[in-house]
Amino acid sequence: MSRLQSNCLIAAVTVAIMAGYLLHLNIGCLNQEKKEAAPGEAPCSQSYEAPDTIEDLSKIPQDIRRFAAMIKETMGTDEQAQVMQQFHERYFAPWTTPEPLFNVSTVTEQVKMFAERTWYGENRQIVEPERMQGLLALADLDRLPSMNQLGIVIKPTFIRILPTIRPFYETPDDFPFDQLQFSEIKPNEPIRILHATKDGAWLYIETSYANGWIEPDAVRVTDESLQKRMIKAPRVVIVRDFAIMQTERGDVLPQPKIGTLYPLVQEEPDHWLVNVAVAGSDRDAALATARIAKNNASRHPLSFSPEALTLIGNELLKTPYGWGELYRNRDCSATTRDFFLAFGIWLPRNSLKQITSGPLVSLANLSSIDKEKLIREQGIPFRTLLHQKGHIMLYIGLDGEKPIVLHTAWAFRYKRMNCPENKLVIGRTVLSTLEIGKELPLSKGTILDRLDRMLLLPVMPGERIEKDQTSHEEKKLILPPL
Incomplete structure (x- = not known):
């Protein structure tokens, strides 16, 4: 046999061995897939893609105006x-x-x-x-x-x-x-x-x-x-995020967010003249005078008027999600806290402390139908907090018979049969129903399924306050939460 024939024979035998080995591997993989899939169930389809837009967010205009226009309850x-x-x-x-x-x-x-x-x-x-x-x-x-x-x-x-x-x-x-x-x-x-x-x-x-x-x-x-000076002076409150402020000397100051308060010095035709704390000598503070455009701040507190509610609500809708206000964004409880700061209502910082800061209404152990009914009957738009474990929302009114909330959320968890769990990131403040994302196979049900408490604000002096057993931890929101 020539050297060429010998080499060809070796190559042929090698190819045959490799083909048999690969066939064995493929059969093994197929058998493994069959073992992992339950009897009668198809393996996970890798072609499935979650929708680009959540149904609620396309159906519900992301604008507070029409909900604020229906406000009837105001504070005397x-x-x-x-x-x-x-x-x-x-x-x-x-x-x-x-x-x-x-x-x-x-x-x-x-x-x-x-x-x-x-x-x-x-x-x-x-x-x-x-x-x-x-x-x-x-x-x-x-x-x-x-x-x-x-x-x-x-x-x-x-x-x-x-x-x-x-x-x-x-x-x-x-x-x-x-x-x-x-x-x-x-x-x-x-x-x-x-x-x-x-x-x-x-x-x-x-x-x-x-x-x-x-x-x-x-x-x-x-x-x-x-x-x-800070305690006794009348105040103005920032109503637009990252308002531009300059001292009378022309120094640019760090941009404040909604809810920031400044003592009022003087009202001008187009500006507010306010006191701002700055570095003084050594480690002491001093007060400088600065100007804020009138469209960026208002006298504190704002009234619960349709115009004020629209202004603050729509400004908050521009906010990306920020855990602990990371990158100067907001999480759910930062959104509710800043909203109420503008109207002179003080709230704690995290969701559980907020919902337990007054005599709450329990929604636990109610059906979804009964929860929505109770919200419709007892909830006051723009003055009602709704809570599920790890997440807090502001009830703003009805879309037909459905309660609508303003809230800041990170993502949904969903899981198709035989597939790994996935999440669809929202990452911002939105208006939605309590069943947002229901078109997805949600891992743990909707917000409405897990809704447990409701609180009407403001909590008046003398009202019973729920015992606060929280530390400064707040669960991150993956809708529904872990």
């Missing part, structure tokens, strides 16, 4: 005065109460328990124990509180659970849910400074609604005269 003068007194007391509580607003020992224990869990960093890897221990050592929690100074915020900043800007995620692919991100604090907000890290690079503070770590350049210490 006496009721408004009581609400504003209550708002005033709570907003300035960091300056007017003798003790910290939050239980310091409870906070310390919660943070230590938080640190014992497994977390993933921005590189999708487990956070090393050494890094966690380093953060705890830096925080020096056993000495909290080591300070007691009254201060004020001079620029928007974020409150963090631990003194670091680096994120902690529950899973490697859990963006944007950085569990260290708590909330944004607005400029001019009163705070109490309670502690500092060993290196002085972070301060532990509390506002009237939140507590945690911030970077020191965002706050300054206040004296008694500044506090009196």
Whole structure:
């Protein structure tokens, strides 16, 4: 046999062996697929694609105007005065109460328990124990509180659970849910400074609604005269996000969001002249005078008029989703809180604290039909909060017989038979029914299925408040939530 014939024979035998091996693999794969699929069920179809547009969002105009136009319930003068007194007391509580607003020992224990869990960093890897221990050592929690100074915020900043800007995620692919991100604090907000890290690079503070770590350049210490000016002056409130502000000297100030409050100095034809907290000498705060265009701010509080409701509601509809107000966006409870701030109604920061801040109406154990009926009969548009675990919404009225809500949501989870679970990201503030996404095979049912509580606002002084058993954790919203 020639060398050429010998090589050809070897090649033929090799091809035959490989073909048999590949055939064996294919049969094995087919058998495996058959094993994974239940009897009588087809394997997952990879060709399925979720719709680009959620049905609710195409059918319901994303405009508050027609719902606001139907408003009949308004607050009387006496009721408004009581609400504003209550708002005033709570907003300035960091300056007017003798003790910290939050239980310091409870906070310390919660943070230590938080640190014992497994977390993933921005590189999708487990956070090393050494890094966690380093953060705890830096925080020096056993000495909290080591300070007691009254201060004020001079620029928007974020409150963090631990003194670091680096994120902690529950899973490697859990963006944007950085569990260290708590909330944004607005400029001019009163705070109490309670502690500092060993290196002085972070301060532990509390506002009237939140507590945690911030970077020191965002706050300054206040004296008694500044506090009196802030407390006693009439105020204006920002009604459009990221309003442009300049001092009388022409200095551009950090852009505030809806709900930011400023003491009024003078009203001009086209502008408001207001006081703004800025850095003074050393670590002290000073008040500068700045101008805001009148279309960006109004006297505080706004009235519950169709015009004001439309203005604030439609402005909030422009907001992308931001867990803990990450990137200066909003999550569900930031949206409801900022909405009511403009109207002089104070709310806590997270969804469970908000819904338990007054005498709530239970919707648990009711049928979907009965839930909607109760909302139609007892809910007051633009003054009613609806809650399911981990998510809060503002009821704004009816579309036919269906309750409509304004809410900020991240995504839907859905799962087709024999297929992995998927999610369809919304990532913004929307108007919808309580059955948004029902055209998808939702993993855990609709919002309406899981709706559990309703609260009418404002909660008047003397009304029974539900016992608050929450910490500063708020579940991220995957609709329906995990």
